[in-house]
Amino acid sequence: MAEDLKARVSYLKGLAEGLALDEESKEGKLLRQIVDVLDEMAYEIEQLKTEYEELLEYAEAIDEDLAEIEDDVYGDYDEDEEEDDDDETFTVECPNCREMVEISDDLLHTDSAIKITCPRCSEIVMIDDEDWEDEDLDELLDAEDGAEEKEND
Structure with missing residues (x-):
């Protein structure tokens, strides 16, 4: 031009x-x-x-x-890995061995019943019999936050 x-x-x-x-x-x-x-x-x-x-x-x-x-x-960046990192999770203490078990928030919003066991001792940590409500999740998360605060004190 x-x-x-x-x-x-x-x-x-x-x-x-x-x-x-x-x-x-x-x-x-x-x-x-x-x-x-x-x-x-x-x-x-x-x-x-x-x-x-x-x-x-x-x-x-x-x-x-x-x-x-x-x-x-x-390294090799994978967008699927980033999406996995964005999943919200919470932890529950196993009543038997005191192992902290991580549970995905998405798992709790499924339509089917779930049973979560401790990977260390196989004790049942949580059972969802399809009557799970979001209020129950909020209570569980609040209880978890209170337990973490006590540990930090």
């Missing part, structure tokens, strides 16, 4: 010279100034285009380098 613009300005210069206008007349001075300004603009646009292309190449190189650094630091 810039080359095309420069060619068009050169064509206009040739046309202006071909008119054989008196450069001392008002019209001649005006036409000469307009053509000179167009020539300068075409040059500046060409410079901007060149600098833009260099900057674009530089930004792409930085992007590639950053991607390599991210791979080195974070």
Whole structure:
């Protein structure tokens, strides 16, 4: 485009010279100034285009380098892993061995009955017989928070 613009300005210069206008007349001075300004603009646009292309190449190189650094630091990133981290969980203490059992909040909102056992001693930690209510979950979470506060004291 810039080359095309420069060619068009050169064509206009040739046309202006071909008119054989008196450069001392008002019209001649005006036409000469307009053509000179167009020539300068075409040059500046060409410079901007060149600098833009260099900057674009530089930004792409930085992007590639950053991607390599991210791979080195974070390894292979898997969006499914991030979604798993966002799952809300709570813990319940096993009444038999005092092992802390982590339970996913999503598990409690299923339509089927659930039975959660301790992975250490296989003691039943929680049973949901489909009559589970959100208020029961809130009470369980509040009780858990109270137990954690006592441990921290």
